[in-house]
Amino acid sequence: MNPVAALLASQLPEGQVVDGFRAEAWAVCDRVPRAVVFPEGEYEVAQVLSMASAEGWRCVPSGKGTWLRSGHPPDVVDVVISTTRMDRVLAYEPDDLFITAQAGIGLDLVSRRILDGRQWLPLDPAGAMHGSLGATVSTGSAGPLQAAFGTPRDHVLGVTLVTGDGRLLRLGGKVVKNVAGFDLLKLVLGSWGTLGVITSVTTRLHPVPELDRTLLFQAPEVLSAAKLARAIARSPVSFAAVEVLAPGDREGGDRSTAPLVAVRILESPPAAEMVDRLVCERADAAPIARMEGHDSHAIFENVRAMEDGAELVLRLSLLPSRLLDLVEMAVGLCEIADPDIGWGTRMAAHAPTGVVRVMIARVHRRDGWLEDAVAALASLRLSLESEGGSMVISQGPVEVVQSLGAWGEAGCARGLMRDLQREFDPASILTPARLIS
Amino acid sequence: MRSLLWFLALGGQPGVSRSRHFPDDVGPQLPLEHSLEKNLNGIVGDDWVISDPGRLLAYESDGLTAYRMPPTAVVLPKDTDEVSRVLQLLSKENVPVVPRGAGTGLSGGALAGEGCVVVGTARMNRILEVDSENRLALVQPGVINAHLTDAAAPFGLYYAPDPSSQSACTLGGNVAENSGGPHCLKYGVTSRYVTGLTIVTYEGQVSRIGGFGRESGGYDLVGLFVGSEGCFGIATEIEVRLLPKPESVRTLLGIFDTVEDAGRAVTRIIADGLLPAALEIVDGATIQAVEASVYAGGYPIDAEAALVIEFDGVEAGLGADVERSAAHCREAGARDVRTAESEQERMLLWQGRKKAFGAMGRIATDLLVQDATVPRSLLPDVLARISEIAERYDLKVANVFHAGDGNLHPNILFDRSDADELARVELASKDIMALCVEVGGTITGEHGVGLDKRSYMSLVHSPQELEAMRRVKYVFDPRGKMNPGKVLPDPMVTAP
Numbered sequence: 001m002n003p004v005a006a007l008l009a010s011q012l013p014e015g016q017v018v019d020g021f022r023a024e025a026w027a028v029c030d031r032v033p034r035a036v037v038f039p040e041g042e043y044e045v046a047q048v049l050s051m052a053s054a055e056g057w058r059c060v061p062s063g064k065g066t067w068l069r070s071g072h073p074p075d076v077v078d079v080v081i082s083t084t085r086m087d088r089v090l091a092y093e094p095d096d097l098f099i100t101a102q103a104g105i106g107l108d109l110v111s112r113r114i115l116d117g118r119q120w121l122p123l124d125p126a127g128a129m130h131g132s133l134g135a136t137v138s139t140g141s142a143g144p145l146q147a148a149f150g151t152p153r154d155h156v157l158g159v160t161l162v163t164g165d166g167r168l169l170r171l172g173g174k175v176v177k178n179v180a181g182f183d184l185l186k187l188v189l190g191s192w193g194t195l196g197v198i199t200s201v202t203t204r205l206h207p208v209p210e211l212d213r214t215l216l217f218q219a220p221e222v223l224s225a226a227k228l229a230r231a232i233a234r235s236p237v238s239f240a241a242v243e244v245l246a247p248g249d250r251e252g253g254d255r256s257t258a259p260l261v262a263v264r265i266l267e268s269p270p271a272a273e274m275v276d277r278l279v280c281e282r283a284d285a286a287p288i289a290r291m292e293g294h295d296s297h298a299i300f301e302n303v304r305a306m307e308d309g310a311e312l313v314l315r316l317s318l319l320p321s322r323l324l325d326l327v328e329m330a331v332g333l334c335e336i337a338d339p340d341i342g343w344g345t346r347m348a349a350h351a352p353t354g355v356v357r358v359m360i361a362r363v364h365r366r367d368g369w370l371e372d373a374v375a376a377l378a379s380l381r382l383s384l385e386s387e388g389g390s391m392v393i394s395q396g397p398v399e400v401v402q403s404l405g406a407w408g409e410a411g412c413a414r415g416l417m418r419d420l421q422r423e424f425d426p427a428s429i430l431t432p433a434r435l436i437s
Numbered sequence: 438m439r440s441l442l443w444f445l446a447l448g449g450q451p452g453v454s455r456s457r458h459f460p461d462d463v464g465p466q467l468p469l470e471h472s473l474e475k476n477l478n479g480i481v482g483d484d485w486v487i488s489d490p491g492r493l494l495a496y497e498s499d500g501l502t503a504y505r506m507p508p509t510a511v512v513l514p515k516d517t518d519e520v521s522r523v524l525q526l527l528s529k530e531n532v533p534v535v536p537r538g539a540g541t542g543l544s545g546g547a548l549a550g551e552g553c554v555v556v557g558t559a560r561m562n563r564i565l566e567v568d569s570e571n572r573l574a575l576v577q578p579g580v581i582n583a584h585l586t587d588a589a590a591p592f593g594l595y596y597a598p599d600p601s602s603q604s605a606c607t608l609g610g611n612v613a614e615n616s617g618g619p620h621c622l623k624y625g626v627t628s629r630y631v632t633g634l635t636i637v638t639y640e641g642q643v644s645r646i647g648g649f650g651r652e653s654g655g656y657d658l659v660g661l662f663v664g665s666e667g668c669f670g671i672a673t674e675i676e677v678r679l680l681p682k683p684e685s686v687r688t689l690l691g692i693f694d695t696v697e698d699a700g701r702a703v704t705r706i707i708a709d710g711l712l713p714a715a716l717e718i719v720d721g722a723t724i725q726a727v728e729a730s731v732y733a734g735g736y737p738i739d740a741e742a743a744l745v746i747e748f749d750g751v752e753a754g755l756g757a758d759v760e761r762s763a764a765h766c767r768e769a770g771a772r773d774v775r776t777a778e779s780e781q782e783r784m785l786l787w788q789g790r791k792k793a794f795g796a797m798g799r800i801a802t803d804l805l806v807q808d809a810t811v812p813r814s815l816l817p818d819v820l821a822r823i824s825e826i827a828e829r830y831d832l833k834v835a836n837v838f839h840a841g842d843g844n845l846h847p848n849i850l851f852d853r854s855d856a857d858e859l860a861r862v863e864l865a866s867k868d869i870m871a872l873c874v875e876v877g878g879t880i881t882g883e884h885g886v887g888l889d890k891r892s893y894m895s896l897v898h899s900p901q902e903l904e905a906m907r908r909v910k911y912v913f914d915p916r917g918k919m920n921p922g923k924v925l926p927d928p929m930v931t932a933p
Contacts, residue, residue, distance in 0.1 A: 093814065095708060096813050097707065118710055140657070150629065153628075153657060153660055154625060167905070168901070169902050170902065171902070173878070173879050174812060174877055175810040175842070175843055175879055176622075177617050177621065177810050177839075177843075178810060178879045178882060179881050179884070179886070180880050180886060180898070181886060181902075182661070182665055182909055183628070183660060183661055183664045184905060187657060187658075207707075207711070236681035236684070267750075267754060268757060268758070270757065271750065271751040271753045271754030274751050274753035315652055317652045319568075319571045388648065389650055390652045390653045392653070408653050413645070413658055416912060416913070420656060423905070423909060424905075
């Protein structure tokens with residue numbers, strides 16, 4: 001064992017530390033950590049972080065490893081702390097509509113545990129179903145359902161956080177309304193592990209809707225799909241999701257690759273009928289399919305999986321009213337995709353929030369590709385930022401992310417963020433540059 | 438002037454308990470230095486610096502009228518730039534600052550300690566933009582909550598958070614307190630709706646944080662700032678999300694012989710997967726107070742609880758929801774369930790809830806309202822234990838509360854001229870908070886900590902958590918001059 005792994009192993013129960021080739025699967029971007037630890041409780045997490053603070057080891061918290069290729073690439077990673085062995089449900093109170101679980105529990109396990117209670121956690125971030133609850137809230141990830149249900153900040157009632165220097169903080173609680181002191185919980189949600197390791201999460205649950213229905217409309221090309229989606233999203237009723245889905249240009253054999261608009265309705269049956277009618281009026285078209293129950297759910301599981309196998313994933317945003325412009329800019333990006341490898345360029349746009357995800361199977365490696373890709377992306381980011389929007393590189397070739405930065409500008413608040421980070425992680429071991437470069 | 442103020446602030450509720458930390462009414466403070474006043478005048482204009490002791494009395498307290506102390510001066514800037522220049526000047530002189538909206542807060546948060554200058558948002562009352570296409574609005578902090586909904590109404594939109602004081606309270610105050618309201622069971626509290634802020638910190642530095650349609654990296658500073666009770670800085674522009682107005686609203690009222698039965702009805706409704714927009718309970722003592730007043734809504738005076746249930750959304754689904762809820766009420770033991778057929782009837786069903794505070798003035802000279810929160814399913818048990826506490830201290834408590842979110846509002850009725858009773862009120866109030874924390878709740882759900890509950894923060898937070906909050910405040914306000922002596926239980930530097 002290398003010295004870092006050996007020192008950790010000497011302090012932790014047996015079997016909680018790996019290094020060498022077994023650490024390779026936990027590389028952050030392409031930086032292989034010197035040790036990966038699998039603590040089984042919050043006190044062990046605190047122990048690891050205290051040691052790391054004393055030794056100056058750079059740490060990256062992780063759940064199942066879903067997000068290790070995301071964020072700004074760190075220069076050095078010494079230790080990855082995975083919460084994967086902390087996967088127990090600590091309390092489930094169906095009458096009070098909340099569940100408390102350790103951070104490493106998969107979203108799929110949470111669903112399985114609460115389905116009997118006819119409740120659910122309406123979070124559908126991109127990525128695998130088994131992605132951990134802790135990582136989802138730590139990255140603030142949400143999918144199409146955010147249009148109706150919001151992001152983790154609207155669901156999470158409390159977390160336990162171990163700060164960079166090993167302090168244990170219980171932030172928030174288990175009640176919906178709570179203004180007893182400053183809202184440090186909000187600060188931690190979406191902080192990408194740069195303030196500490198989240199070890200448990202209490203989240204509110206929602207009643208499972210009586211009817212889950214998705215209407216699928218087809219459009220000849222993606223711009224007209226975006227136009228249709230905006231027309232629907234502007235109607236005065238609320239939808240669970242309105243999503244433009246454009247499959248890759250080289251997608252699946254003889255299947256149609258015409259773009260779709262998926263409108264998800266979660267309501268009581270009479271209300272669903274009424275919303276369904278209104279949507280069709282707005283769309284001025286009949287849907288090509290109407291899916292219910294499991295089939296409706298399955299469509300959005302596929303939306304979650306759209307990033308699978310992508311080398312480059314971007315999140316572009318502008319005000320929802322600018323969705324068409326945004327989609328048009330996104331279409332231009334297919335020039336940097338390799339025309340011969342994989343499925344090409346996919347796109348998914350949340351019409352109510354004005355966020356477009358662009359997924360490129362592989363960036364074309366022709367001569368001067370890096371300069372071309374960087375130039376194309378830099379100019380896109382510049383025009384989005386100049387109009388009050390943003391471009392985040394969720395994942396991509398390390399050299400591209402490194403030269404552009406994963407996140408883009410954060411305005412004059414960056415100094416505030418840096419100072420806040422230091423208060424939670426005085427030794428700066430939690431690779432703050434992953435989020436605030 | 439004083440009584441008029443508290444009417445504005447509380448919709449006519451009687452005076453609330455006097456200070457647990459402050460002595461009796463304090464006289465005027467030392468006047469502002471002449472040169473400083475002159476410089477402030479130079480920024481905002483002569484009319485907008487108030488230093489006359491008579492006029493300062495209007496600012497001596499907020500909605501929690503127990504705590505009284507007039508500020509040294511009040512400055513009323515008109516925009517971000519003036520706020521920034523005023524703060525630059527005050528920070529140069531080391532003068533502590535207290536931000537203030539309409540002064541309707543219920544925790545003493547807008548009270549000025551010794552030497553403090555109040556920076557009021559009264560002139561910053563413009564709605565800068567209603568963007569109907571993106572369902573957003575940009576407002577100045579002095580805009581009154583209900584005025585935003587009025588401005589959005591022509592577009593079929595509204596602003597969801599609706600604190601009971603919404604016809605008087607400001608959006609800047611709502612941001613500071615992270616205000617709730619009866620409809621946050623379904624719609625959530627203020628922080629869910631604030632998407633971007635322009636903030637000015639003590640040294641006068643202006644920062645823009647958040648903003649809809651932008652996902653740049655970094656921390657959720659907007660979420661952190663909302664609910665910071667004026668201790669981090671002053672929000673000078675606020676971007677909020679608006680919602681489409683629900684197509685239809687249905688209200689019903691269940692009448693019960695015990696509060697426990699009403700609590701059980703709430704549990705059944707939630708367990709059935711229904712999500713009402715509001716679920717509110719008033720108890721027997723409150724019903725009697727309301728029915729004996731000019732606000733009488735026709736609730737039976739021998740009932741021990743009334744449950745107001747409201748649904749909103751697409752008309753097509755509401756009838757079934759109302760019927761199911763009515764059935765749950767009956768199965769939980771309701772002796773009567775009423776539904777409203779018209780808007781006028783709907784208002785009548787709400788009467789006992791909305792006028793409860795006003796009506797209590799008839800039965801007691803003073804009132805202390807708590808707002809601790811508990812897990813909803815524990816409501817019946819907690820209410821029974823609150824009755825025991827009231828009995829133990831020989832006090833009268835009337836309960837009105839947001840049952841859907843477990844947010845209690847026990848009102849302790851008393852006479853402030855009776856020193857012994859006052860002491861018992863303080864003990865009872867601490868016992869109630871301790872009880873709520875013990876069962877997994879918290880000391881305040883929507884009124885904030887302010888000055889009133891800071892000494893109870895350690896009931897709910899460890900020393901490490903309090904220290905973490907202190908450090909975060911330090912980042913925004915290293916000199917500790919923004920709203921000093923509030924929220925965190927450190928020694929009061931401003932106590933006279």
